Amino acid sequence: MTSYQFPDSFLWGAATASYQIEGAATEDGRKPSVWDTFSAKPGRTLNGDTGAVACDHYHRYETDVKLMAALGIKHYRFSIAWTRIIPDGRGDVNEAGVDFYSRLVDCLREHGITPHATLFHWDSPQALEKRYGSWRSREMAQDYADYVTAVVSRLGDRITNWMTINEISCFTHLGYAVNADPPHAPGTRVKRRKDIWQTCHHAILAHGLGCQAIRAASPVPCSVALVDNPAVTVPIAESPEHVVAAQKAFPTCWANGGILYPVLTGAYSPVLLEQLGWDAPEIKAGDLETIHQPLDALGLNIYTGTYVKAADNPNGYECLDFRDSYPRLNMPWLWMLPEALYWGVRHISDTLEKPALPLFITENGCAAQDTVNAQGEVVDLERIAYLRQYLKAAHRAVADGYPLHGYFVWSLLDNFEWAWGYDRRFGITYVDYPTQKRIPKASFHWYAECIRQGRVV
Helix, strand or coil, rough: CCCCECCCCCCCEEECHHHHHEEEEEEECCCCCCHHHHCCCCCCCHHCCCCCCCCCCCHHHHHHHHHHHHCCCCCEEEEECHHHHHHCCCCCCCCCHHHHHHHHHHHHCCCCCEEEEECCCCCCCHHHHHHHCCHHHHHHHHHHHHHHHHHHHHHHCCCCCCCEEECCCHHHCCCECCCCCCCCCEEEECCCHHHHHHHHHHHHHHHHHHHHHHHHCCCCEEEEEEEECCCEEECCCCCCHHHHHHHHHHHHHHCCCHHHHHHHHHHCCCCHHHHHHHHHCCCCCHHHHCCCCCCCCEEEECCCCCCECCCCCCEEEEEEECCCCCECCCCEEEEEEEHHHHHHHHHHHHHCCCCCCCEEECCCCCCCCCCCCCCCCCCCCHHHHHHHHHHHHHHHHHHCCCEEEEEEEEECCCCHHHHCCCCCCCCEEEEEEEEEEEEEEEHHHHHHHHHHHCCCE
């Protein structure tokens, strides 16, 4: 009988993001990000919710760090807000903004928790959107690198685990749309599909320049990673023909061939470029060399996936739609597919032929319809069921010899869920927003026991 025991060296953690939890949107020199602007526009977020207060983590970080200590995690992934550090996106550094993260990092270290900092998690400066259209311009990549230098030169003595950018596909392919209102900030309409792929190219260029900036600015040896949310293709059955089909589908599913492929191999997937044709982005001389920086690790955010089967068609595969009766959690896209976590890891090692690259699950979790019962508890059985199955898939990856070294649950806290506002709850801690009271859910206590025993319980 499988015990689902992880190695003693396996890292257990939790993750959050700046705009989703910090609040204090106008304090200590911070200026608006594109999400402040986007969420202030009527109809763009559910109920008109914004991140102006969120979880008030900016003022309550000490309480939240004590919560992490009670959970038992030794690793915490958070993001740094560009507009706290360089409020205008370029130019003068706001030392008051730096000081908040300095206090947070010191507090984490006092509680024996290692900080893992993501340098960009969607909240780009509104000033750069106004100046040149943010990710539509190549200038964004260099301004990002300058911001990275400012952060790492000031905090790199205490943070040694850096992640450049989080989920490029979400703030490019979901932040820009052809003649339509995209669901994410900056919410910009563009004229051509090529324009969207160009924003994505500028973002992976920023990643490459960011890797160089981190290594140049860090006063001590450090780890540099990218965090991606690949579209994971899962064979409908693990027979040779369906496995091959899932591998063939991987580079052309969502944006994989235009993000992971150039970052990890130095070239866009040729199959993707053929499909894009004239919609492919402009790639200047030297771009791919800059983008293809050596990485110390890769973070994978995996929540769901796509089933694939072998098919008698020119592609050799067919991606399958889910029927309405298929199990899913409380988001339209959140189909229950635990094997996706295993196959996400396996595709990096096998399909992309990077068997030595250390991998982390940097986000995994689910939204559930959480309520507080008469006893003051939140008994989120569906979240425990979800996490248990995905952690078993993580264990399988480790048992099969793949280099999966850690897991960060999403999320430590209920938070501002982007265009869904405060309606959807992903946390293992319930946040009562009117009072900012934190209530650890049943999943919090379950995950704490997994950490304590080092296995899936």
